Amino acid sequence: MxxxxxxxxxxxxxxxxxxxxxxxxxxxxxxxxxxxxxxxxxxxxxxxxxxxxxxxxxxxxxxxxxxxxxxxxxxxxxxxxxxxxxxxxxxxxxxxxxxxxxxxxxxxxxxxxxxxxxxxxxxxxxxxxxSAMSGIRPYIPKRQRLIQSEEADGTQNPSEQVSGNQTRKGPVLTDVSSRVKHYLGEKTQAAGVPRKLLMSLEGHQGPVNTVQWCPVPHISHLLLSASMDKTFKVWDGAESGRCLRLYTCHSGAVRDACWTPCGQQLLTGSFDNTAVITDVETGQPTVKVDNQFKVMCVAVHPSSPDVFLCGGYSSVVKAWDSRCCKAVKAYKAAIQQTLDILFLSGGSDFITSSDCVSRDSADRTLIAWDYHSTAKISNQIYHERYTCPSLALHPLEESFVGQTNGNYIALFSSQMPYRMNKRRRFDGHKVEGYAVQCDFSMDGSILASGSSTGTAHFYDYQSTRVLHALQAHRQPCLSVSQHPVLPATAATCDWAGEIKIWN
Structure with missing residues (x-):
């Protein structure tokens, strides 16, 4: 057919x-x-x-x-x-x-x-x-999508919330904030009290235990935070509020963290029984030691940066040498756990705080140790039946303070016999069992403390009166860190994982 x-x-x-x-x-x-x-x-x-x-x-x-x-x-x-x-x-x-x-x-x-x-x-x-079909979008390479995302994030108002997942890939220590640089050549100004919110940093998925500004002046815009979500981060806390580095060196909650004196490394302690020294720039751990107990507090020796102390759920405080990764000293006491460690001026002595609250525990709440001989210098420092979750050293005077669960901050002498000043105490905030930290300004004129009510309290050190009570968070405010260079600038963190910068 x-x-x-x-x-x-x-x-x-x-x-x-x-x-x-x-x-x-x-x-x-x-x-x-x-x-x-x-x-x-x-x-x-x-x-x-x-x-x-x-x-x-x-x-x-x-x-x-x-x-x-x-x-x-x-x-x-x-x-x-x-x-x-x-x-x-x-x-x-x-x-x-x-x-x-x-x-x-x-x-x-x-x-x-x-x-x-x-x-x-x-x-x-x-x-x-x-003749190409409509509705089909062209393929965009992953690198180009990341660049477009960073450019879109750069237009965001820094006073608004900043996500912690926007981790920047680039140098951390080489950048100097223009805002901090403006104050480096000038005479040190008197510390002020922050009153307004500058930016809010969100990125942690668990309570933030501590925040701390970098002690080196020209890179003091860097802010360190440690969280129970097993991570710790470094932020640009002066201008952009961007998370510069995310560190995942621990498999457990990061309980404490601090800068080394050079500002190039970070010391962290975790509930995974380890203490880690991490390079700020590369994010790689350089030293990792196993304490065989959950680490709650760490401290770097002020005159020997290669030595650091670790305390936690143990009756022993260990001193480690980062050069050989060995425990060089051990400080034993009849306690169950160490809450905080504070080196005094010079580093020859240090104070430990324990959780002893029994009837005859007045000789074990605060203990002064000789660093070299590992002997107890004094155990008759604090005679009240309250634990001290955190300690802070005055930058100029021979004194230190201890945050107590009696809802006040006690003042002590850093010279033997380390007696408590019963006439001066800082009260008005609440602790209620939280590890609330306190911090001095660089000139020592203002003492700042968090509170279980979410407020940040600023006290005049000489008169002990409250200068300002800032309603910073809805959840308990665990730490307040005052900037070492910028006047009237502080960082706060809370139990919900939020970090805020105030000015």
């Missing part, structure tokens, strides 16, 4: 596209699957071939709004028909892409994707680009 449909075998490459005129005119219709279908409109009588009849029936059916399905009688032939056309005309396999199913009815009609050369030249890249 002869067919009225002619394919490539009977067409010439020089022939123009078929036009509709009298007689048997062939026009191409693009179906929703992206293929062209010939539609023959005969002007003479005669029987059409099987292929022509079914193709015309399919086109009429799809144009009808009542149904878009091929008659089941012709479903098998329809598959063979398109398979045959694919073998003949699909010279470029990558162009044989159909529209999604949800666009077959309502989607716009697109130009034919793969037709004989008389209709579309598939070898022409310009025409292939013109």
């Amino acid at each position: 002869s067919s009225l449909v002619a394919y490539d075998d009977s067409e010439s490459e020089e022939e123009p596209s078929p036009q509709v005129d009298g007689g048997a005119a062939a026009t191409f219709h693009t179906d929703p699957a992206g293929f062209s279908s010939p539609n023959l409109t005969p002007s003479h009588s005669g029987s059409l071939s099987k292929q022509t009849t079914i193709e015309h029936h399919r086109w009429v059916t799809e144009q009808s709004s009542s149904s878009s399905l091929v008659h089941p009688k012709h479903e098998h032939w329809d598959t063979e028909y398109y398979s045959e056309r694919k073998d003949r005309h699909f010279t470029d396999s990558s162009a044989a892409i159909g529209f999604p199913a949800n666009q077959r009815k309502t989607g716009p009609v697109q130009p034919p994707l793969c037709l004989p050369k008389c209709v579309t030249d598939a070898s022409n890249p310009a025409k292939r680009q013109h």
Whole structure:
């Protein structure tokens, strides 16, 4: 049987596209699957071939709004028909892409994707680009997406919340904040009391136990935070509020963290029984020691930075030498755990705070040790039945303070016999069992403390009166750190994992 449909075998490459005129005119219709279908409109009588009849029936059916399905009688032939056309005309396999199913009815009609050369030249890249399907987004490389994300984050207002996941890849110690640089050449100003929120840093998924500014003046814009989510971070706390480095050296909660005197390393203690010294720039641990107990507090020797102390859920405080990674000294006492460690001026003596609160525990709450001989110098320092979760040393005078669970801060002399000043105490805040920390300003004129009520209290050191009570957080405020260079600037953290910068 002869067919009225002619394919490539009977067409010439020089022939123009078929036009509709009298007689048997062939026009191409693009179906929703992206293929062209010939539609023959005969002007003479005669029987059409099987292929022509079914193709015309399919086109009429799809144009009808009542149904878009091929008659089941012709479903098998329809598959063979398109398979045959694919073998003949699909010279470029990558162009044989159909529209999604949800666009077959309502989607716009697109130009034919793969037709004989008389209709579309598939070898022409310009025409292939013109016939590209709508709704398909071009691929964007991952590196370009990261750059676009950082540029979008850079336009964010620094006074708003800053996510801690936006970790910047770049140098940390080489950058100097312009805001801090402005105060480096000037005479040290009197410390002030912060009163307004500068920025809020969010990124930790657990309580933040401590925050601490870098002690080196020219990089004092760096802020260290340690959290119960097993991580500790370094932030730009002066300008952008961006998280500069995320450190994941521990498998347990990070209970305490501090800077080394050079500002290039971090010392952390964790509930995974380890203490780690980490390089700030690379983020790689340089020293890692196992204490065989949960570490709650760490302290670097002020005159020998290679030596650090670790205390925690043990009756022993260990001294480690980072050069050989060995415990060089051990300080034993009849206690169950050590809450905090504080080196006094010079580093020849240090104070430890324990959790002893029994009837005869007055001789074990605060203990003064000789660093070199590991002997107890004094154990009759604090005679009240309250634990001291944190200690702080005055930067100029021979004194230190102890945060107590009696909802006040006690003042002690740092010279033997380390007596408590019963006439001066700083009260007004609440502790209520939290490890609330306190901190002195660089000139020693202001003592700051957190509170279980979420407030940050600022006391005048000489008069012990409250200068200002800042409602910083909704959850208990665990730490307040005053900036060593910028006046009236402080960082606070709370039990919910939030960090705020105040000015």
